[in-house]
Amino acid sequence: MKLQESINVNTYLTYKPPYNIEPDRKIVSESFDWDSNHPKTLAVICIQKLSENWRGYPKLEHFTAKDKDLFLQILDTQVPLQILVDNIKNDIFWKRCYKSRWTDSPLITNEKRITRSDMNCKRVKYILRGLSDSQNLETLDFSHCKISDEGAASIAKFILRHENLRSLILADNVFGPSGIESIAHALNHVTCSIRNLDLRLNTRLGSEGIAHIAVTIARGCNLTS
CATH class of the missing domain: 3.80.10.10 (Ribonuclease Inhibitor)
Incomplete structure (x- = not known):
């Protein structure tokens, strides 16, 4: 299962803001909040929503490796223990x-x-x-x-x-x-x-x-x- 990472270019142009967030440069390295106003990718939004109500499905093997890593980083550890034991083998998550x-x-x-x-x-x-x-x-x-x-x-x-x-x-x-x-x-x-x-x-x-x-x-x- 590969989650959508981008949107149609016409959709982007329709909702593109009329101003540039960083007119001179894309990255302000001295500011830790330089990307705080940047929208999350569709893939990240999908993973966040899946993690909020996850009860064992979709199975982790259906994620790509990158998406699975993010999912395990944000998954609530208060999910019922039986579901976690049955589905998750990642030792970092268990720690x-x-x-x-x-x-x-x-x-x-x-x-x-x-x-x-x-x-x-x-x-x-x-x-x-x-x-x-x-x-x-x-x-x-x-x-x-x-x-x-x-x-x-x-x-x-x-x-x-x-x-x-x-x-x-x-x-x-x-x-x-x-x-x-x-x-x-x-x-x-x-x-x-x-x-x-x-x-x-x-x-x-x-x-x-x-x-x-x-x-x-x-x-x-x-x-x-």
């Missing part, structure tokens, strides 16, 4: 989202659910950082995502710092024995209060990963289901 969405105003919630998305390890790290001050969090649901061993290790560290967390739902992800080992160690820690652990459809755990959980249960963790 901006983390700083503007969570740094200044910690979330007050007792559960966080992001499911059926392509959320990977980098994105889960940003989200967990944003939730770091949510000490009343009781349920964390990252089911049907793409969290691998590194992301599972981040989750393990997170649950150690949140004593009120009772339910951890990680069904259908892509971590293996190494990732579940990190979580298993956390489950046996004295500060861990997890009661419900959902690991359904994690086909990469294998017998080694299942053994890690079995040992954790045998050692007397707090799991009840």
Whole structure:
């Protein structure tokens, strides 16, 4: 999808102002506002309007590279998190989202659910950082995502710092024995209060990963289901 960048020359001549904004030169380098009166291109106006009400469509892959960069620079970080996770892979945007969405105003919630998305390890790290001050969090649901061993290790560290967390739902992800080992160690820690652990459809755990959980249960963790 290529957005219009120019207008018909006859349309331009019709609306051309009768005076010249800069009679002697086009650029006044010593003034930071030299172009403040210049009209925005049609492409910029279109991108601004799209960003104001964006809910996942048009898809980012339909933009040209230049238009996509501008779109991600101005897109509101308060767009529903599920939509952002499902559509945006740009790490620069996620850093901006983390700083503007969570740094200044910690979330007050007792559960966080992001499911059926392509959320990977980098994105889960940003989200967990944003939730770091949510000490009343009781349920964390990252089911049907793409969290691998590194992301599972981040989750393990997170649950150690949140004593009120009772339910951890990680069904259908892509971590293996190494990732579940990190979580298993956390489950046996004295500060861990997890009661419900959902690991359904994690086909990469294998017998080694299942053994890690079995040992954790045998050692007397707090799991009840």
